[in-house]
Amino acid sequence: MDDMMILVVEDNPDDEEMTLRSLSQAGLANDVEVVRDGAEALDFLFGTGKHAGRDTKRMPTVVLLDLKLPKLNGIDVLNRMRQDDRTRSTPVVILTSSSEDEDMIRSYNSGANSYVRKPIVFADFVGVVSQLGMYWLLLNQVPGKKPFGRSDA
Amino acid sequence: MSGLRLRSVRTKLFVGVLVTSLAAILITGASLLAYDLHNVRRALTDDLGTQAELIGRACTPALQFDDSKAADDNLALLKVRPNIDAAAVYNGKGAMFGHYVRDGAAPETYPMLGGGEDEVRFSGQDIFVNRRIIDDSHEIVGFIYMHAHYNVFDRARSYLGIVLAVGSMALLVALLLSLWLQLTVTRPILNITGLAQQVVERGDYSPRAEKITDDEIGYLVDAFNRMLSEIGGRTEALEASNRELGHEIAERKGAELALRHSEKRYRALVSTLSTVVWAANQRWEFEGEQASWEAYTGQSRNEYKGSGWRRAFHPEDQETLDRFTESASKGQQTYEVELRLWQAASASYRIVGLRPVAVYDGAGEFREWIGTVTDIDDRRRAEDEVRRLNVELEGRVRDRTAKLEEANSELESFSYSVSHDLRAPLRAIDGYSQALILDFGSQVNEKMRNYLDRIQAGTKRMGQLIEDLLSLSRISRHQLERRPVDLSAMAEQVLQELQQREPERKVQVSVWDGIMVDADPRLLKVALENLLGNAWKFTSKTPDARIEVGMVEEGVRHTIFVRDNGAGFDMAYADKLFGAFQRLHGVNEFPGTGVGLATVQRVMFRHGGRIWCQAKPDKGATFFFTLQEDNPAPVVASSSSAQHPLRLD
Numbered sequence: 001m002d003d004m005m006i007l008v009v010e011d012n013p014d015d016e017e018m019t020l021r022s023l024s025q026a027g028l029a030n031d032v033e034v035v036r037d038g039a040e041a042l043d044f045l046f047g048t049g050k051h052a053g054r055d056t057k058r059m060p061t062v063v064l065l066d067l068k069l070p071k072l073n074g075i076d077v078l079n080r081m082r083q084d085d086r087t088r089s090t091p092v093v094i095l096t097s098s099s100e101d102e103d104m105i106r107s108y109n110s111g112a113n114s115y116v117r118k119p120i121v122f123a124d125f126v127g128v129v130s131q132l133g134m135y136w137l138l139l140n141q142v143p144g145k146k147p148f149g150r151s152d153a
Numbered sequence: 154m155s156g157l158r159l160r161s162v163r164t165k166l167f168v169g170v171l172v173t174s175l176a177a178i179l180i181t182g183a184s185l186l187a188y189d190l191h192n193v194r195r196a197l198t199d200d201l202g203t204q205a206e207l208i209g210r211a212c213t214p215a216l217q218f219d220d221s222k223a224a225d226d227n228l229a230l231l232k233v234r235p236n237i238d239a240a241a242v243y244n245g246k247g248a249m250f251g252h253y254v255r256d257g258a259a260p261e262t263y264p265m266l267g268g269g270e271d272e273v274r275f276s277g278q279d280i281f282v283n284r285r286i287i288d289d290s291h292e293i294v295g296f297i298y299m300h301a302h303y304n305v306f307d308r309a310r311s312y313l314g315i316v317l318a319v320g321s322m323a324l325l326v327a328l329l330l331s332l333w334l335q336l337t338v339t340r341p342i343l344n345i346t347g348l349a350q351q352v353v354e355r356g357d358y359s360p361r362a363e364k365i366t367d368d369e370i371g372y373l374v375d376a377f378n379r380m381l382s383e384i385g386g387r388t389e390a391l392e393a394s395n396r397e398l399g400h401e402i403a404e405r406k407g408a409e410l411a412l413r414h415s416e417k418r419y420r421a422l423v424s425t426l427s428t429v430v431w432a433a434n435q436r437w438e439f440e441g442e443q444a445s446w447e448a449y450t451g452q453s454r455n456e457y458k459g460s461g462w463r464r465a466f467h468p469e470d471q472e473t474l475d476r477f478t479e480s481a482s483k484g485q486q487t488y489e490v491e492l493r494l495w496q497a498a499s500a501s502y503r504i505v506g507l508r509p510v511a512v513y514d515g516a517g518e519f520r521e522w523i524g525t526v527t528d529i530d531d532r533r534r535a536e537d538e539v540r541r542l543n544v545e546l547e548g549r550v551r552d553r554t555a556k557l558e559e560a561n562s563e564l565e566s567f568s569y570s571v572s573h574d575l576r577a578p579l580r581a582i583d584g585y586s587q588a589l590i591l592d593f594g595s596q597v598n599e600k601m602r603n604y605l606d607r608i609q610a611g612t613k614r615m616g617q618l619i620e621d622l623l624s625l626s627r628i629s630r631h632q633l634e635r636r637p638v639d640l641s642a643m644a645e646q647v648l649q650e651l652q653q654r655e656p657e658r659k660v661q662v663s664v665w666d667g668i669m670v671d672a673d674p675r676l677l678k679v680a681l682e683n684l685l686g687n688a689w690k691f692t693s694k695t696p697d698a699r700i701e702v703g704m705v706e707e708g709v710r711h712t713i714f715v716r717d718n719g720a721g722f723d724m725a726y727a728d729k730l731f732g733a734f735q736r737l738h739g740v741n742e743f744p745g746t747g748v749g750l751a752t753v754q755r756v757m758f759r760h761g762g763r764i765w766c767q768a769k770p771d772k773g774a775t776f777f778f779t780l781q782e783d784n785p786a787p788v789v790a791s792s793s794s795a796q797h798p799l800r801l802d
Contacts, residue, residue: 014581021588068573097576099623120576120616121609122584 004137005031007060009041009077010095011069015118018125019064019095026130028137033060038072041065042080045087059090062136065112067096067103075110082111089143091136095129163339167331174323182316186309194280197236197303198273201282204234209286209297212242216250216286216295224251231255236301238279239263242286243296250295261300278302341370345377358385429505429526431462435519437478449526451497467493467502474507481509481522491533494526503530561630568626575619583612614746621748624679628755633673635760640668640677640713644702647681651689660692665703668713672760672780680756683749684715684776690743691774692719710779718773727766753778 006023010016016034023029035041041063043049047056063081067074074094081087093114094107104115116132119125208227215223224242231237231253239261241252247265254261264283274281279302286295345362352358358381364374429445438459439446446457450465457465466474470492477490493502509524586605590597597605644664652658670677685700692698701716722730722737729735731754736747750764753776757764760780768774 012577012581014584015577018580018584021584097573097580118576118580120579120583121613122580122587125580125584 003058003061005033005058005060006133006137007041007044007063008032008034009036009038009063009065009069009074010034011036011066015066018122019129022126022129023133025126026133028130028133037070038074038077040071041069041077042072045081046084056086059086061091061142062132062140063090063092064095064132065092067094067098067107075106078107078110078112091140091142093132093136095132162342163331163335166334166339167327170327170330170334171324174327175320178316178320178323182312182319186312189308189312190305193303193308194275197280197301198282201237201280201299201301202271202273202284204231204237205282205284205297205299208240208242208299209284209295212251212297213286213288213294216242216244217288219244221251225253227251228253234301236303237299238302239300241298243298245294247296264298278305337366338370341365341374345374348377348381352381356388358382358388428528431524431526433462433509433522433524435482435521437482437522446526449497449528450495465495467495469493477507478509481511491529496528503528504533505529564626565630568623571619571623576616579612579616579619583609618746618748621746621752625748625752625755628676628679628752628759631673631676631759633676633759635671635673638670638672638674638677640670640672640681641666641702643674643678644681644685644715647678647685648689648700651685655689658689658693658698660689660698660700663699663701663703668702668704670713670780676756676759677780680753680778681715683753687745687749687776688715688717688719688774690719690745691721691738692717693743695719695773705777712777712779714775714777716773716775721768721770721772721774723770724768727768730766731764 006028008016008019010019016036020029020032020034023032033044035044040050044051044054045056045059047054065074065077069077072080074096078092078094081090081092091113092111093116094103094112095116095118096103097118099117107115114132116128119128208231211227211230212224215221215227228240228242228251231240232255235255237255238258239252239254241261241263242250244250249263252261252263264281271284272282274283279300282297282299282301284297284299285293286297288294341362341364348360348362351360361378361381362374364371364378429449431439431443431446432441433439439457439462442454443457443462446452446462446465447454450457450462452462452465455461463471463474473490474492489506489508491504491506494505494507495501496503506527506529507524508527509522512520512523514520586608590602590605641664645662648660648662648664652660685702688700692700695718697718699716699718701714703714703716705712705714720738720743726737730737731750735751736745738745754764757778757780761782762779763782764776764778766774766776
């Protein structure tokens with residue numbers, strides 16, 4: 001679990017709070033990084049700008065990406081990630097308020113692994129986030145990393 | 154002769170018979186008379202000759218002996234012959250020897266005799282005989298002279314009497330003959346004559362002449378009758394032909410009249426036409442009067458004659474005109490050319506259409522050009538105006554479209570914002586109120602907890618409102634794609650989903666089989682979800698709840714209905730029903746945002762159809778809708794439209 005890391009890209013502090021609370025309630029709050037716009041998200045991922053010097057060998061297990069972001073929006077961030085070898089296969093979950101077909105189509109076309117709408121009711125929100133964490137951190141397999149559930153098997 | 158010609162056949166016959174008989178009698182009488190006279194004379198001559206011979210012989214001795222006494226005696230013997238008036242004997246030397254004169258006779262003048270021949274001479278009723286006296290030795294011894302008379306008139310008179318008697322008898326016979334002739338010949342002829350007169354006077358060919366005899370007249374009657382019937386037939390044919398001819402003439406007159414009328418009409422028409430009508434010869438030269446040309450252009454006859462008419466067109470159009478007439482003359486297809494022609498009335502050039510037609514005579518020989526000049530100036534101007542207006546309109550439409558697009562994109566960004574931005578604060582409100590309960594559970598009392606619950610309920614409801622509004626706006630923006638949709642199957646699917654969401658509900662559902670419609674399936678699904686959702690919702694408090702989906706056919710219009718026996722509503726508020734956020738029930742009574750029916754109505758409008766309803770409070774509601782305007786939108790696919798109840802419990 002130690003090398004498991006979640007990157008939350010969220011500009012709304014309330015949503016950030018709710019997401020963190022949900023992850024914490026699900027017991028997945030060990031290593032959660034939060035960036036507040038698209039540009040910072042890229043800086044973090046590639047160790048540039050404000051995040052220069054960060055160990056870029058350590059990539060997030062999953063990125064929870066909002067679509068509506070200051071500077072660069074979620075789709076732009078996703079496109080940049082998919083163009084770079086370091087982040088090409090990093091799982092990205094679009095976590096957004098939008099239920100527009102267009103947003104979904106664009107997200108999947110840009111290489112999103114999942115598209116989840118934020119529920120309004122907090123109880124539902126907790127449920128969604130914990131399920132996401134469980135799936136991407138514990139069940140989903142990516143090269144070079146053993147999933148938690150299978151490590152002892 | 155002319156008098157004779159005029160007389161009737163009867164008279165002619167009578168006269169003919171009479172004349173013939175009389176002529177025969179006269180000729181016969183005259184011949185007999187002449188013959189008789191001739192005989193009498195010959196007999197007399199012979200008689201006198203013999204007498205003279207005899208006297209001569211008797212006197213020969215007297216002469217030889219110169220005995221004149223004896224001679225006188227011999228002569229005196231002539232007394233027995235009363236017709237001998239005188240006689241004389243001459244000696245050989247011609248000297249009177251003896252003589253005799255009858256008693257009572259006129260004194261005789263004796264001729265001188267001597268030599269010559271014997272002769273007999275007639276003079277009137279007198280006969281003179283001279284004879285030689287010859288002796289036995291054939292020597293002339295003397296001469297004898299005798300003078301006799303005979304009565305011719307007595308004889309003729311008696312003959313005349315006979316002729317008259319015979320003539321009278323002949324006359325009588327002629328009369329009788331003519332009577333008989335009249336009976337056998339004249340009457341049939343007269344009959345025919347009368348008939349002919351009658352025919353001529355009355356023109357009636359039907360009567361026929363009576364045939365009495367079998368001779369030439371009978372034949373004549375037959376021929377006449379045949380002729381009559383022939384003439385009758387001919388006359389009839391002639392009359393028929395005359396009548397026909399009369400008809401024909403009348404018809405021809407009618408046609409001529411019609412032609413004249415038509416020509417007048419044509420002239421009148423031409424005179425009322427605003428169009429100029431002209432005629433030119435093969436070389437495009439005006440000949441004769443061109444009244445309408447003159448009226449339009451104001452050119453005088455001298456000005457337009459020959460090729461002068463060309464100068465009435467605008468100087469800049471001369472070349473076009475020349476090209477046009479040239480190519481028309483070459484037989485190239487030229488229908489109309491637009492040129493500017495001087496109009497005298499407005500003292501300006503106006504756009505006209507010049508349209509020539511080649512005229513060929515009966516033999517297919519090209520004769521002349523006739524044609525029209527139509528003022529299309531107003532039309533051109535109007536067309537230009539229309540074109541200008543169209544351009545303007547197009548500009549305006551582009552403008553509007555741009556504005557509409559702008560508004561649309563605004564709407565889109567608005568709904569995007571609604572979807573994205575409005576929901577975030579709600580999530581925060583709900584989240585923090587939950588956090589309060591979770592983090593400060595021990596310090597939250599019952600009242601605080603109640604308020605926090607209400608805050609959460611409010612956010613939930615607002616979230617639903619936002620969802621519904623987004624759905625409504627999505628329907629407006631959605632691109633309509635019609636295709637055949639099985640509405641029955643779709644309705645059943647929606648109802649099954651509703652049943653699964655609330656498995657404890659018991660609703661009697663009946664969806665008609667095979668309702669096929671031509672609609673956008675996504676929009677129709679939204680509409681059915683709302684309508685059936687409503688029906689499901691408003692029957693929640695109704696025991697023995699029933700929902701029915703069916704179709705009504707009214708002529709070409711097919712109307713689909715969704716009926717329930719639920720809460721219903723007062724029809725007084727029916728007009729508010731389809732407005733957004735309009736609700737007829739309290740939220741506590743039945744949950745809902747009041748956007749559903751507005752959404753349904755929008756779906757129907759998008760299809761060109763409409764929606765309406767019938768309801769009564771507590772008696773249920775029926776929603777009717779069509780998906781196409783005045784068109785048979787639904788097509789019943791299955792032959793049976795029987796209700797097919799489907800129980801979902």
